[in-house]
Amino acid sequence: MKTELEPLDYPPLTEDLVEAKNHLDEYGVCIIKNAFSAEEVEIMDNRLKEQFAGEEKYGVGSKVRGDEGYGLKSSNEEKVSRLVWNLINKGDCFIPLINHPKIYPLIEHIIGEKTILCSMGAHMNGSGNERMPLHQDQWPLVPHPLEFPVMANTMVLVSDNSPESGGTRLIPGSHKWPKIDYKMANSSKYQEMAKSITAPKGSAIVWEGRVWHGNGLNRSGEVRSNISIAYLQSWIRPQENSQYSVREEVIEKLSDKQKEIIGFSPFGTLGGHDGSSVSPAGFDRDRESIGILKG
Structure with a gap:
């Protein structure tokens, strides 16, 4: 573990999974180039815009300024960033993200083959936002x-990320730091270490849960969208x-592997049914769960 709290530069973009795994070991971060096609990105972008408009219309949308983690208050006009949660329910285009072949092997490299989805949501940072505190996900x-x-995280870049657009800020190498508290991590010294990433839409950033990171300041005049x-x-x-x-009609579309990842299978002796530790992901609660019986 590092005793000197110094950042590393970002690793180069790569399309090679072996190289990406090496980057994760050294930097705690890797950046996958061309993880998604232009068509896939456009479909996700349009679906996010439609979904947010619908959530706003029905009064269930979530908007923030960005710095609420400091305990600060903001007016509705200042809340320029949008959050769209639980994307599995909100479009078939998001279902492949559960175990995407260019991303999920990297997650397994970080935390092992037995994983559970923590959350999937869009961070649509508006121009004029404020920074959230630097934090560790884990x-x-x-x-x-x-x-x-x-813990491991992915950001799918639905927009180009740059310092101007408020690209995600990370401190590569900070996964090897000793424990520091949040007050120290958010001092000017460490804030300056967290640089906004520069990468084109269609890329994916993967990092492990001990890497310090936060959002960037968007001053581009456009919304910058990433999917976490x-x-x-x-x-x-x-x-989550x-x-x-997750809605029943969505569960029916998932593969057994995807059901396993979102929690429909046990881990060891934990999370089974009727005392079983081998409950399959396709377990049918209505048919197979034992109810009231009499001899």
Whole structure:
């Protein structure tokens, strides 16, 4: 573990998974070039815009200024950034993101083959936003600091990311730092270490849960959209309770592997049914769960 709290430069973009895994080990971060085609990006972008407009119309949308994590208040006019949660329910174009072949092997490299989806949501940062605090995803979500990764995150770039557009800011190499508190991490010294990434839309950023990061300041005049897909080791309770929140008609579209990743299978002896630790992802609750019986 590093004793000097110094950042590394970003690793170069790559399309090679072996190289990407090496980058994850060294930097805690990798950037996958051409993870998605221009057509795929356009479909996701249009669906996000439609979804947010619909959520606004029906009064269920989520908007922020960005710096609420500091305990600051903001007016509705200042809330220029948009959040769209639980994307699995909100378009077939998002379902492949659960276990995308160019991304999921990197998640398994970080936290192992048994994973559970923590959350999937869009961060649509508006121009004129403010920075959120630098933070680690793994802690305090998991309230006990751990010296090994139990969480991994992905940002799918639906927009070009740059310093001007408020590209995601990370501190490469910070996964090897000793524990520092949030006050220290958000001092000017460490804020300056977190640089906005520069990468084209269609790329994907993958990082492990101990990397310090935050959003960037968007001053481009346009909305910058990324999709966050976070994963945990399967023994940790996720942010999104997918067994509760994913709609029935969506579950029917998922493969057994995707159902497993969103939590429809046990981890060891945890999370089974009727005492079973081998419950399949395709378990039918209505037919197979044992109810009231009499001899």
